[in-house]
Amino acid sequence: MKPDAPVVLRLTNVSRSFGKIKAVRSVSLEIRKGEVIGLTGENGAGKSTLLKILAGIERPDEGRMEINGKVANFKGPNDALKAGVGVVHQEQSLFTNLTVAENIEHQNIERQGLSRFGIHDWGRINREAQKVLEKIGVDLDSRTRVGDLGFVDRQMVEIARAVSVNPDKSGTPLIILDEPTAVLEQAEVEVLEREIRKLREFASVIFVSHRLDEVLRICDRVVVMRHGELTSDRLTEGVTKDELFRAMVHETPSVAMRSRAAPSKEGQAAIEVRNLTRHGRFDNVSFAVRPGEIVALVGTNGSGRGALARALFGAETFDAGTIEVNGKAVSRWTIAKAVRAGLAYVPAERKVEGMIGGYPGTRNIALVHPEHARVGPFLRPRKMAHIAQQWFNRLGVSPNDIHQPLAQFSGGNQQKVVLAKWLNNPELKVLILDHPLRGLDVGVSQAVNREIRKACDNGTAVVLIPDTIEEALEMADEILVLKDGRVSARHDMRSAGELDVREIVSEMV
Amino acid sequence: MTYRSGTPANVEALDRPDKVAATLVRLRRMVSWHVIAPPLVFFAILLVVGIANPAYLGPFGISIATTSAAPILLVALGQAMVLNTGSIDLSNAAIALFGAIIFALTIPDAGIVAMIAVLIVLTLIGAVNGAILAYTQVPSFALTLGTLGILQTAALVTSGSETIYVSENRDLVTALHTIKVLSVPLTFWIGVFAAIFFWALLRFTIIGQNMTAVGKNESGAILSAVPNKQAKIIAFAISGFASGLAGLAIVAQAGSASASGLGSNLLLPGIAAALVGGTSISGGQANPINVVFGALTVAFVPIAAQALGFGAQAQSLVYGIFIIVIVALTTSRTRGAVIK
Numbered sequence: 001m002k003p004d005a006p007v008v009l010r011l012t013n014v015s016r017s018f019g020k021i022k023a024v025r026s027v028s029l030e031i032r033k034g035e036v037i038g039l040t041g042e043n044g045a046g047k048s049t050l051l052k053i054l055a056g057i058e059r060p061d062e063g064r065m066e067i068n069g070k071v072a073n074f075k076g077p078n079d080a081l082k083a084g085v086g087v088v089h090q091e092q093s094l095f096t097n098l099t100v101a102e103n104i105e106h107q108n109i110e111r112q113g114l115s116r117f118g119i120h121d122w123g124r125i126n127r128e129a130q131k132v133l134e135k136i137g138v139d140l141d142s143r144t145r146v147g148d149l150g151f152v153d154r155q156m157v158e159i160a161r162a163v164s165v166n167p168d169k170s171g172t173p174l175i176i177l178d179e180p181t182a183v184l185e186q187a188e189v190e191v192l193e194r195e196i197r198k199l200r201e202f203a204s205v206i207f208v209s210h211r212l213d214e215v216l217r218i219c220d221r222v223v224v225m226r227h228g229e230l231t232s233d234r235l236t237e238g239v240t241k242d243e244l245f246r247a248m249v250h251e252t253p254s255v256a257m258r259s260r261a262a263p264s265k266e267g268q269a270a271i272e273v274r275n276l277t278r279h280g281r282f283d284n285v286s287f288a289v290r291p292g293e294i295v296a297l298v299g300t301n302g303s304g305r306g307a308l309a310r311a312l313f314g315a316e317t318f319d320a321g322t323i324e325v326n327g328k329a330v331s332r333w334t335i336a337k338a339v340r341a342g343l344a345y346v347p348a349e350r351k352v353e354g355m356i357g358g359y360p361g362t363r364n365i366a367l368v369h370p371e372h373a374r375v376g377p378f379l380r381p382r383k384m385a386h387i388a389q390q391w392f393n394r395l396g397v398s399p400n401d402i403h404q405p406l407a408q409f410s411g412g413n414q415q416k417v418v419l420a421k422w423l424n425n426p427e428l429k430v431l432i433l434d435h436p437l438r439g440l441d442v443g444v445s446q447a448v449n450r451e452i453r454k455a456c457d458n459g460t461a462v463v464l465i466p467d468t469i470e471e472a473l474e475m476a477d478e479i480l481v482l483k484d485g486r487v488s489a490r491h492d493m494r495s496a497g498e499l500d501v502r503e504i505v506s507e508m509v
Numbered sequence: 510m511t512y513r514s515g516t517p518a519n520v521e522a523l524d525r526p527d528k529v530a531a532t533l534v535r536l537r538r539m540v541s542w543h544v545i546a547p548p549l550v551f552f553a554i555l556l557v558v559g560i561a562n563p564a565y566l567g568p569f570g571i572s573i574a575t576t577s578a579a580p581i582l583l584v585a586l587g588q589a590m591v592l593n594t595g596s597i598d599l600s601n602a603a604i605a606l607f608g609a610i611i612f613a614l615t616i617p618d619a620g621i622v623a624m625i626a627v628l629i630v631l632t633l634i635g636a637v638n639g640a641i642l643a644y645t646q647v648p649s650f651a652l653t654l655g656t657l658g659i660l661q662t663a664a665l666v667t668s669g670s671e672t673i674y675v676s677e678n679r680d681l682v683t684a685l686h687t688i689k690v691l692s693v694p695l696t697f698w699i700g701v702f703a704a705i706f707f708w709a710l711l712r713f714t715i716i717g718q719n720m721t722a723v724g725k726n727e728s729g730a731i732l733s734a735v736p737n738k739q740a741k742i743i744a745f746a747i748s749g750f751a752s753g754l755a756g757l758a759i760v761a762q763a764g765s766a767s768a769s770g771l772g773s774n775l776l777l778p779g780i781a782a783a784l785v786g787g788t789s790i791s792g793g794q795a796n797p798i799n800v801v802f803g804a805l806t807v808a809f810v811p812i813a814a815q816a817l818g819f820g821a822q823a824q825s826l827v828y829g830i831f832i833i834v835i836v837a838l839t840t841s842r843t844r845g846a847v848i849k
Binding site for chain 2: 313315335336338339345347352353354355356357358359363366367368370374377378379381421
């Protein structure tokens with residue numbers, strides 16, 4: 001990249017708020033032709049919002065965006081495509097039942113006369129697509145069905161699609177890769193790196209990733225976001241990982257602030273995992289949780305902690321290793337067996353997986369453990385109402401109406417009921433919580449955390465997947481850091497002295 | 510999360526420490542539109558017909574309407590239970606017809622024993638439907654379309670493509686049709702009792718609660734340890750059983766059974782009756798008692814069209830328009846908006 005290369009993207013004081021939350025605050029950024037920029041930051045730092053603005057999905061509240069010297073005022077994703085901004089999404093957005101050529105050219109078909117009176121000119125479509133593939137140096141037959149391709153090849157098709165929309169020959173395409181390596185194997189990452197080196201010959205690239213090693217290896221410049229702001233914008237040369245962590249994480253080091261009497265490390269574990277492996281998700285994970293203990297699983301989105309939690313609950317399978325519940329190894333583990341053994345699982349997808357929205361509180365609470373309100377096969381409606389009312393009162397669910405369908409409650413109150421349905425079991429042994437505070441305000445968060453601690457004091461073992469590292473530091477007795485499915489660090493909070501967020505982040509990425 | 514119109518008032522009432530107000534709120538919730546719409550629609554049609562031609566409201570009219578409604582009601586009840594779990598049973602009418610032929614073949618020799626045995630077999634056929642659905646995850650629409658074809662062939666083969674007359678024990682089975690209480694034949698009363706039974710099953714049992722939960726949100730139900738496979742198998746078994754009763758009603762009415770005779774056209778009226786009875790086609794919402802009114806309405810629409818003087822050619826047209834309007838009127842729109 002030459003220093004006097006033309007500017008492809010220029011952002012000036014771009015901001016975007018959602019209600020009271022400022023997702024992107026006054027971001028200014030310049031990208032020149034042929035540059036590869038690494039964009040990194042913690043979850044919720046504002047990266048995705050910034051990408052959505054560039055892709056025309058969100059519109060900035062303030063600020064100015066110029067692409068190839070022209071003011072960009074995108075009204076939708078199509079405008080962004082026409083301007084030459086191509087996004088390769090983390091969740092792939094290809095039509096798997098169509099061919100490579102159709103996927104690459106489908107947005108051009110109308111505009112470039114590839115179709116007459118609704119009849120596609122297949123010869124030309126295939127030729128055009130093949131040209132694009134050659135341009136980016138990918139060896140693929142454009143007539144292959146995308147569904148038959150492997151993951152990396154699909155990613156190449158996405159890149160080809162992004163490149164194919166290059167409006168005027170003078171403009172430079174801007175290719176945005178949103179966490180492209182999160183699901184790739186090592187060899188595939190190398191293929192992608194080679195591809196990025198080819199792309200820079202005619203395009204500019206924004207490479208979004210949690211993995212700092214890759215960012216430092218692939219990119220010319222690294223941009224770090226924190227709380228919606230750009231906190232660092234430096235050439236890769238000479239930057240150390242530690243400097244980047246400091247830009248990613250808030251300066252004040254959080255010290256372990258547990259407010260509960262720490263339970264002992266002795267005694268029988270309520271749940272113990274040995275060398276648990278699921279290919280491609282988590283690898284050789286071992287840990288034990290004793291009654292009254294909270295173990296937090298910390299990691300990035302692709303760290304495999306969600307799949308691990310589901311495997312503990314019997315909701316997903318595992319390939320190797322053992323799970324022991326109360327000292328007994330489980331076999332053919334299912335949700336039904338897990339619940340009978342006293343396990344509980346609060347999923348991250350509350351509305352879809354955590355509850356039955358059409359059912360009122362009474363039925364939601366009675367669904368998991370109907371044995372507390374039954375006579376033989378019959379339910380006891382009064383007993384159900386009595387139990388639900390007790391939980392609604394104890395957790396302060398508002399509105400305090402046990403007969404109203406749960407879908408009509410706010411997220412926080414829904415989460416209280418989800419928690420209640422699992423806590424409504426005197427035999428509760430293990431409570432698995434996946435992002436229990438997601439989307440909750442401070443008041444409800446405190447209520448939920450209070451209930452989790454109360455369950456611990458009653459001898460329940462807790463496996464917690466927290467939203468933030470601060471949450472883990474506040475709640476956990478032991479922190480397990482997962483990176484790419486493996487345990488990269490363990491911190492026993494009972495003996496650890498000072499532990500700050502930055503240290504944990506460095507073990508995550 | 511937005512509250513629907515009416516809800517804030519409910520909340521307000523509940524906040525008052527006033528038991529009367531709370532009871533009123535519960536009453537209002539019970540009398541919500543989707544609960545009262547099916548009977549309301551039926552009585553509205555009845556009123557129109559009564560004004561046009563009072564003869565239809567007499568014992569004779571009631572007898573005709575409930576006789577033709579009886580098999581529709583029975584298959585619709587099974588259909589409602591299956592729809593409630595989020596599936597659909599396209600084979601239920603074929604089970605009914607196949608059952609009718611088997612009844613006609615076996616009742617002459619074995620009488621009541623045959624009735625019971627055939628009902629058990631048909632319940633098992635339904636259960637097999639459910640088991641295949643639960644374990645292979647073939648979509649119920651495709652699966653039951655397949656079993657529909659299989660059962661139609663079975664009906665043709667077992668009957669030899671001929672009409673089977675109940676030669677012996679004929680009175681035993683036709684009594685279900687000829688004995689009338691309040692001008693209503695026993696076959697229809699069987700449907701009414703079955704409806705009350707299924708309603709209680711859904712409302713007061715763990716199995717019923719599980720079935721509805723699976724229909725409302727299957728992944729949520731699975732992660733709440735609800736035995737979703739069991740729920741589906743039971744729903745389809747119930748559909749098989751109810752279809753068997755419908756088969757019995759067919760034989761009772763005709764005294765015979767054939768693959769192309771009475772009852773060979775029950776599938777769509779059955780679905781229509783379930784929907785007019787307020788059953789949600791996307792699952793999680795069914796009130797078997799209202800299906801009784803749904804079946805009555807569906808059976809009554811042709812009679813109403815005739816009473817209002819529509820020609821024979823226009824009957825299908827009137828029927829079609831009526832069904833669309835009635836389902837639009839009776840469908841509960843409160844769910845779905847939020848959940849799916």
